[in-house]
Amino acid sequence: GQNIDQPTEMTATEGAIVQINCTYQTSGFNGLFWYQQHAGEAPTFLSYNVLDGLEEKGRFSSFLSRSKGYSYLLLKELQMKDSASYLCAVREQYGGSQGNLIFGKGTKLSVKP
Amino acid sequence: DVKVTQSSRYLVKRTGEKVFLECVQDMDHENMFWYRQDPGLGLRLIYFSYDVKMKEKGDIPEGYSVSREKKERFSLILESASTNQTSMYLCASSLHRGSHQPQHFGDGTRLSIL
Numbered sequence: 001g002q003n004i005d006q007p008t009e010m011t012a013t014e015g016a017i018v019q020i021n022c023t024y025q026t027s028g029f030n031g032l033f034w035y036q037q038h039a040g041e042a043p044t045f046l047s048y049n050v051l052d053g054l055e056e057k058g059r060f061s062s063f064l065s066r067s068k069g070y071s072y073l074l075l076k077e078l079q080m081k082d083s084a085s086y087l088c089a090v091r092e093q094y095g096g097s098q099g100n101l102i103f104g105k106g107t108k109l110s111v112k113p
Numbered sequence: 114d115v116k117v118t119q120s121s122r123y124l125v126k127r128t129g130e131k132v133f134l135e136c137v138q139d140m141d142h143e144n145m146f147w148y149r150q151d152p153g154l155g156l157r158l159i160y161f162s163y164d165v166k167m168k169e170k171g172d173i174p175e176g177y178s179v180s181r182e183k184k185e186r187f188s189l190i191l192e193s194a195s196t197n198q199t200s201m202y203l204c205a206s207s208l209h210r211g212s213h214q215p216q217h218f219g220d221g222t223r224l225s226i227l
Contacts, residue, residue, distance in 0.1 A: 033215055042218035105155035
């Protein structure tokens with residue numbers, strides 16, 4: 001079956017570091033995406049991992065371990081504007097199911113002063 | 114920047130009406146998608162299209178149909194709206210099949226069926 005798990009909610013303090021985990025079980029794997037979605041707005045693309053390891057982009061980093069079916073999004077120097085939902089999405093194997101994205105239910109992050 | 118435009122941010126319709134949700138992208142993307150997003154359920158794929166006049170069912174196509182007559186436009190149709198179709202509807206597009214390029218989303222249409 002296909003399953004993507006991430007925590008429902010997290011709370012962190014302004015200026016701190018937070019790690020949002022995502023575990024997945026899918027029929028094939030062709031990349032993992034992280035999106036940010038502010039309340040009432042569209043999801044916006046944050047990062048993409050297809051190989052094992054860490055991808056860094058400013059205050060945001062994303063890690064992937066394909067053997068463990070595991071990824072995390074790391075947010076450093078948290079700001080109030082980082083309060084949002086963070087969506088983990090796995091691309092299925094291209095060819096088997098056209099490479100569509102399977103989304104987790106999202107993690108709602110609240111940043112407090 | 115990629116621009117995905119959905120025709121309405123908010124829409125209120127009545128049970129039994131035929132409802133059209135329009136989506137246009139301006140980056141010559143091949144792929145277009147319609148999702149609905151509900152609290153506790155996340156994003157669920159309704160229909161997608163990889164080319165003009167091509168359409169395929171996603172995970173929850175019942176009660177919906179789509180049309181893609183032009184590459185830039187992908188329409189979602191609720192044939193006979195029901196209250197359980199009250200939801201946030203999101204359109205997305207991406208470059209081409211199998212690409213590592215991300216999907217880009219429109220601002221969403223919050224649809225209420227009374």
